[in-house]
Amino acid sequence: AQQSKWLEWDNLINLDMKWQEMMYALSPSMLSFVLNNVQDTLPHPRNLRRWKLDVEAACSLCGWKHVGLVHILCGCKVALEQGRISYRHDSILKEIAEALTKKIQAIEEVVPLPSGVQKVDFVQSGQRTKKKKKKKLATGLLDVAKDWVTVMDTRRNQAHFPPHIMTTSDRPDLVLYSNNTRNVVMIELTSPAEEN
DSSP, X not given: OOTTGGGGOOSOOOOOOOXXXXXXXXXXXXXXXXXXXXXXXXXXXXXXXXXXXXXXXXXXXXXXXXXXHHIIXXXXXXXXXXXXXXXXXHHHHHHHHHHHHHHHHHHHHXXXXXXXXXXXXXXOTTOXXXXXXXXXOOOSGGGGOSOEEEEEXXXXXXXXXXXXXXXXXXXXXXXEEETTTTEEEEEOOOOOOTTO
């Protein structure tokens, strides 16, 4: 019954199981976790009871019976109250914010030529010019401005939506805004278990 559990997944985002990504991008322990998670063969209390390695299958925090991976990752009320689930959420959010910050810093380091000025490549006498591939222009959302400000709302650092943009009680997880171009990017992160 466990071997065909993945067949029950109907409306889920496909798990990226490319060979290169699985074998070389993940550490051995992460690869083991991912593969065991897909097959539901991780040693959580319900499986330990099924395998007759443990008699108790209750949650050690809240006492919930028949605890599976979904309960451990995002279903335990005590873990939620203690901040364990928000710690996982905030750790993922921090990684996203760091990647965006690196991208923004890379954009800020590029010095554009003034409009109407063309770049001239000089060639020494007797040499031919080398044909260079033209670089593609950056067309991403973050490329439109150089003054991005990042506001991140976590359990420890509760940040509010920038009031000079709009007054609201909403607190998106991550807000990027540019005052010069008047652009706002809001990111709301959900970090569920695979089955949610």
